[in-house]
Amino acid sequence: MESRGIVRRFVALSRSRSHSVQANARPGIAASFLVMFLLMLPGLLLPAVAVAADAAEKVAPAESRTGSPGIGYTGAEGAPVQRPADETAKKDHQLDPIVVTATRTEKSIADVPAATSVVTREDIESRNIQKVDEAMNLVPGLFDKRAKGLDTTGRVTLRGLPDQKRTLVLLDGQPLNNGYTGHVDWNSINPEDVQQIEVARGPFSSLYGGNAMGGVVNIITRMPEKREVTVKGGYGSENYWSTYGSYGDKLFDRLRLLASFGYKSSDGYPSGLVVKKPSGSGGTPARGAVPTTDSYGAPAFIIGDTGDNSWWTQSGGLKLSYDVCEDAKVFFSYRNNQYGYGYDNPNSYLANALGDAIWSGPVNFRGNTLSFTEGSFLSGGGSILQNLYNGGLETRLFGDSVLKISGGLIDMPTNWYVTPSSSTATRSGGIGTISETPTRAYHADAQLSIPVLEKHMLIVGTAFRHDEANNQEHALTDWTDTGSKADLTYEAKGVDNIFSFYSQAEIALFRDVTLYAGLRGDYWETFDGMANQVGVAGYPQYYDSKGEFSVNPKGSVVYKPLDGTTFRASIGTAFRPPNVYELYRTWVTSYGTVYQGNPELDPENSFSWDIGVEQKIGRSTVLKLTYFNNTIDDFIYFRTVTPTLLVQTNAGKAETDGFELEAETRPWECLKLFTSFTYTHSEMLDNPANPLTEGKQLPGVPRYMFSAGGEVKYRRLSFTAIGRYVSKQYSSDQNLDTVSGVYGSYDAYFVGEFAARYKLTDWATIDFAVNNIFDNSYYSYYKAPGRQFFGGVTARF
16 A cells, blocks of 8 residues: 555656636646647657667667558558468467557557457357447456446446446547537447457546546447448347348449448337335225335335337448558548337236226235326337548658548437326326437547657647537427427536647667657636526526646556566556536436536546556467556546435545456367456545545446356357356445345346357358346346347348
C-alpha cells in the first residue's frame, strides 16, 4: 500500500489536474500556449532521446521497430492485412495478430504497450454469434451485460469501471457511444460484417479522450479483395429468424466496396414479471400467485407477466474505399439500423373461485392483500432508428509520414418508448406516455504519424466532438397508438463540445525496450441545458453553461528480454465529463421509481496503472497475466436516497483492481483450447454524499468471471464448446440487494454453449448451435433466456 501511495504521489507531481473554467469562458492565451507546449513535448524530446538510444545500442538497425504508419494501415476503414508465407508463419500469426487500436499504428499484439485481445472473424463464425457484443464475452477483464437477449440493454465494460459510458467503442475508428447516455446500439452491426474486434484494456484518454477510461473496443469491418456474394439464413427458438446478404467487389484495381443487409426477429419470451408486495387488508379471495421476495428480501408475490417480449432489428451498410494514387486513398461508409420491440398479450396468474382471470385488485391470497390494476400487467413498446456516416482521407505527405483525416455523424432521429399508465390503462387502451430522445453526435479527427530515425514514431493530432440530445415526454390518449400524442408533460435537453489535442512518442530505447509517452488535452463545455416539468412550480429551469479543461498523460514500456517473452507496464490518467443524460434527465419508471439528473455534476478523473507478462511456449501456446489498478475521483453514480428515489451524484473516490489471466494453446492443427479468468475488487473508498456506501462493492461489477472452451476441426466438420461463469452483482450502492433468484436481482450464473458447422460444399455450410445448454434459470434484473436452439445455412460465392 505504501509503494502504491508513492507511485500516486509521484504521478501527482507530474500530472496536470483538470481546472474548472467559469461559465462561457475559454482557456486564456497563456494557458493555451502552455497546453500546446505540453502536447508537443513528446515530439520535442523524441529526436534527442532517439539519438541517444541509437548511440547506446551501437548497432545498425536491422529493421524498423515501429508499426507502419503508411497507406497499408487500414485501421480507419478496414482490418490490417498480414498474409503468412507458410504454415509456420500462419501459426505465428494466429498467436500474434496485427492490431492498430493500442497505438494508432499497426503492430504485432506481442509488441503493443497495453493488454490487448483480438476476436477474429473465424472466432465469430465458429461460435455462431448473433450479436456483436456476445463475441467478446470470453475476453478477460470484459463484462458483457445483457439482460434479456437481443435488446437495447447490452453493455460492455472493462476492468470494473461500470456502465458503457466508461468504455469507448469504435467502428472502423468511428466512435459509437451516443451523445445522450454514452451507450452503444449493439444491434447496429451485423456480426457477418466484422473482420476482427480489438479490445485494448487500460486508460486511453491520452489517445482517444473521455469515454476511454476502462479501455477501447475497436470493431473493424471487412473489405473484400475480390468479388464475393454471401447469403445466410437461420431459424431458432422463440420463432427466431435471421437473414443476411452481402455483395463485395474490387473494381478497376482502385475501388473496393461492401454492401450488406441483415434482418432478425423473434417472438421472445415473458421476460417481465408482475411482482406485488402485500399491503392493506381484505380483498377478493384469489389463487395462483407465486410467493417470492424482492432483491432486498421483502416478501412479495408474482401475480403475472407482461407477455412475450418480441423484437425485430435490421441493419444495412455500404462501405467504400478508393485508391486515389499509390500514396493516397479516400474512404466512406454509411450504416442504417432500425430496431423495435413490443409485448404480446399479458398473463394474469390470479384466478377467482370460478377459474376466471383476475386483472385488478385488491385480492386476498393466503391472508395477504395484494393491490394492483390492469395497468400493472402492461408494458409498452419502443423503437430506434440510427444512421452512421463516416468518411476520410489517408495520404503520405513526406517520406513515410502519413496524414489521416476522418469525420462522421451518429444521427438518431428516432428513439422512443411508451409507458402505459399503471393506474388507468387497460389491455385495450387508456392513457400513457411516450418518451422521445433524438440525438446527434458529430466527430472529427486529424492525425499525423511521423517516423523518426527509422525506429521511432511520433504521432500528433487534434479532435473535436459535438453532442446534442433533446428528451420530450408527451401524454398519449391511447397508449396502444403512438399517433394519439397530446400535451407535452416533460422536457430535458443539453449540448456539449469537446476540443482536443494529443501526441504520442514511441521510442525504441534499446533493441528489447520500447517506451511510449503520450499526452492529451481536452476542453469540455456544456450549454443550453434545461429541464421542464410542465405544470410544476419553478419550471422550466435553465442551467448555466460550464466547462473544464483536463490534461491526461500516459507512459508505457515494453520489454522483450527473450524471444517469446514480453513484459509491459503502463501508468496514466483519464477524464470523463458527465453526459447530457446524467446532467439534465429525470424520469420515472412504471413502478414509481424516480431517476434524477444533476446539473451540478463534475467530470470524473481517474489514475490507473497496470503491469503484465506474456509468454509464448513454442509456436502453439501463449499465456498472459496482468494486474491492474484504477482509482476514480468524483465517480458519478445513482445514489439511493430512498428505495424510490435515485439521484446522479459525484462520490468522493472509488477503486477497482484485480488481475486478468488468459491462455490459449493449439496442441494440434485440429484443436484449439482456451481459458480466461478475471478477478475484480471494486470498492467505494470515500463518499461524503452517502457514507454508508464506503467499503461496498460498486454496483454492476462482478467480482469473478471465468470461461473455458475448445474448438475441434476434422475435415469438413468443426464444433466449439464453451462454459462461462459470472458472479453476482449489486444494483444497490449499499449492497443491500443480497437475494438472488428473484425478479430484479443480478444473479451469479454459469452457462454453456455449443456450436457445430459442417461444410457441405466449397460454397455452402450448415450451422447448429445451443445456448444455455443446461437451461440454467437466473435473473439479470429481467428473467434471462433459457435453453435456445439455432440452425442455419450459409452460401458464399
